[in-house]
Amino acid sequence: MNYLYAAYAATWIIHISYLGVLVRRYTRLRHEIEELKKQ
Amino acid sequence: MKRAFPVLAILTAVLLSYGLYQALVVAPTEQTMGDVQRIFYYHVPSAWTAFILFFVNLVASIVYLASRNPKTDALAVAAAEVGVVFCTVVLVTGPIWARPVWGIWWTWDLRLTLTLVLWLIYVSYLMLRRFSSSGQTPLIAAVLAVFGALDVPLVYFSIWFFRTQHPQPVMGNGGSIDPRMLHALLINWLAFSCFAALVCWSRYRLEVLRREVDETQALEALLEKGVPERGSSR
DSSP, rough: OOHHHHHHHHHHHHHHHHHHHHHHHHHHHHHHHHHHHHO | OTTTTHHHHHHHHHHHHHHHHIIIIIIIBBTTBBBBGGGGHHHHHHHHHHHHHHHHHHHHHHHHHHHOOOHHHHHHHHHHHHHHHHHHHHHHHHHHHHHHHSSOOOOOOOOHHHHHHHHHHHHHHHHHHHHOTTTTTHHHHHHHHHTTTHHHHHHHHHHSSOOSSSOOSSSSTTTTOOHHHHHHHHHHHHHHHHHHHHHHHHHHHHHHHHHHHHHHHHHHHHHHHHHOTTTTTO
């Protein structure tokens, strides 16, 4: 059972990590847009 | 699409939960491998979803080569990146299944090696997009995508035409499966496909927005420097 849980956990760790990367990129982009609006 | 996004997100969450329930509770335990076989309900749908995303990348790249439409190029990048994530899941869950069943984490079997090569091709594609500053980058990447996609049918059909250590196909080519197992497999495939569509759409929007910001910043920089007079560079 440990291998089964490890595989399912690994799948969601990979997906959630990628979603985290997307959120970070989006936050940086929002910041750049706000900077451009200020100018 | 803005209105459809939350609906699709809720549908995806419901399908993923239902898929997990089907995989862990409803699907019968396989006689020889036991519970570890249930990895199959995440491993196989992830592989099929990765293939679909690489196919989207191929179509978008061909359309870009024909039309030079930057939006199709943005879609190609998004599909390749999300495809690499799903392919990573395949390459991680496969060895976790192989260790208790085969007694080894990895073997240089044709199916496994071709899948690793497929992952490396699309990682190279993303590296090219990330680090090349040439104006021809989208064009070169589109050509790479067209040739890279040739590996997808090789991966898929490798277990049909060659003797490999990888399990044989469960559907087609004489394969058979318990209907409850098939149901769990297809539900998880549908769930992962919806999830991939959501993530790919978000990545596509991010890419389009990124390009708009880059263009605006370049324009700002030009305006700050002042537009050079005609012939002043000579």
